[in-house]
Amino acid sequence: MALCEAEKTFILHSVEENFRIDGRQRGDYRPMELETNIVAPSFGSARLRLANTDVLVSVKLEIDSPTLEQPKLGKIEFFVDCSANATPDFEGRGGDNLATEISNCLSSAYKSSTAFDAGKLCILKGSKCWKLYVDILLLECGGNLYDAVSLAVKAALWDTRIPLVKSVVVDGNKVDMEVSDELFDCERLDVTGAPIMVTVCKIGDQCIVDPTTAEEHCSGGSVVVAVSKSNFSTILQTGGGSLHPMTLLESLKLGQTVAQRLDSTLINTLKQINDNSTDVGFLK
Template identity: 55%
Template sequence: MAGVILSDAEQVFVVHGVQDNYRCDGRSRLDYRPIELETDIVSNASGSCRLRLANTDILVGVKAEIDVPTLDKRDQGKIEFFVDCSANATPEFEGRGGEQLGALISNCLSRAYETPQAFDLKQLCIFPEKHCWKLYVDILILECGGNLFDAVSLAVKAALFSTKIPRVQGAVMDGGTVDLKLSDDMFDCIRLNVGNAPLLVTLSRIGIMGSVVDPSAEEENSSPISLVMGVSGNPKNYGSDENTETVCKITSIITPGSGSIHTSFLPSLLKDGFNVGLSLDRALGEVLLKETQLREKSNDRFGFLK
């Protein structure tokens, strides 16, 4: 995806390293590269996040608008994903080169979020059959250094965690039409419950029976096929007080690439991806809660776009 060209000798070096559980940058098969994350950085958005995973740089903005529920989901809101691949990210994205990849990522996110166990759209409903909130999640890929699916899903969940929606104070019925009255106080808002929102975990097959998570650009070039799975999160990692036991699930699976995965290799692949997804969700929740606490203690803002 990142436009890296490797020689045959370099590809053999990558494959042999994965077989020995020792990758080119010193990581083991199930290790991630360093991740930098900050939320609430775009002032004119309802929620936002900037995430950097090694050389992969992602910016996400969320906007909320009032819409009408669909006929088949009268008590639910809407969420829509759009991915824009900047031409500066990699030469492959010049012109319309990034449209196919952007559509693939947005479709994967839509499939992962469409189940109620992953993200409850009922929390976006204002009045059944009349009004609901529609979330527009705009994703901009600023730089591509491998593993776009995981980086985008982390940034999307962090941006939704920081999203603030104006509170509806009242409504007036006029001939069957509902006129909403929103709060004038910019701090009078509600937060979304994103604890169950899924994260995408990419496992790239390298060699015959080898696989890695968080593939670099060189490893993606050496992999004929990848398995991208959505793993639902645990609300307790994000400060939820729910007493019910949460069962995390696999919400979606896609296999981008031209190769194949042997059926005997698939169970261990899914198990590794599921465990990695749980650990990743736990780490993300800790960072977001810590950032929220630090922001409440100080009004100073530092970081990207500030």
């Protein structure tokens, strides 16, 4: 997206006046739509549409063996795929840089055991554990990718059902497990602590959340904070530009309050979803 000087000045002034180009205030989000359980061949999935940003997340499970250093922990892996549907720049391997950046940020945010308890994914210490593949597909980019991705990931993990392991038999080096045959005999994951990421963007002298693509272009520096309950689990400065330590602290505070607000809204929304609603998907 190319912006001319006049457009940039307009955005700058709108942020200054606390009346942004789409009518929002500095701490406001654009409208969101969330739907869970929309990809059939996975254990849990969610699609989040934040105005123009569209993210599809699917969770798949596999049985793996834990690492030697952490024999009691299960595994979680994030994979981001930037679809060329979003922008032609992502064609071929064009989206790889952005994809790695987002997936690295996610894995560091989920690394802490208070944020996400990987111990629950362990089946038998040292030999068997669940591996969660969290696959994120970016379908449309309308700014503020990190926030949308983290919300969708949390919703997909909420939706995930892990099959119940009935018994584990150890015979020498061989481990046999029996997974329950019942389709609905599953456990849900505990995701209350799963981090929510908020991008705080500095435009002019003010900090805003949920920037649109145009606002991202005018930003003089931005910082992504991942907040789990009330603690930070990751802080990452993205894009170009530099921030003064005072501004940085201020933006962290803003990020924290916004993330907590967002988190409680998300949990409330997820609780409202009932299992037998009809699928809408992309047909709406």
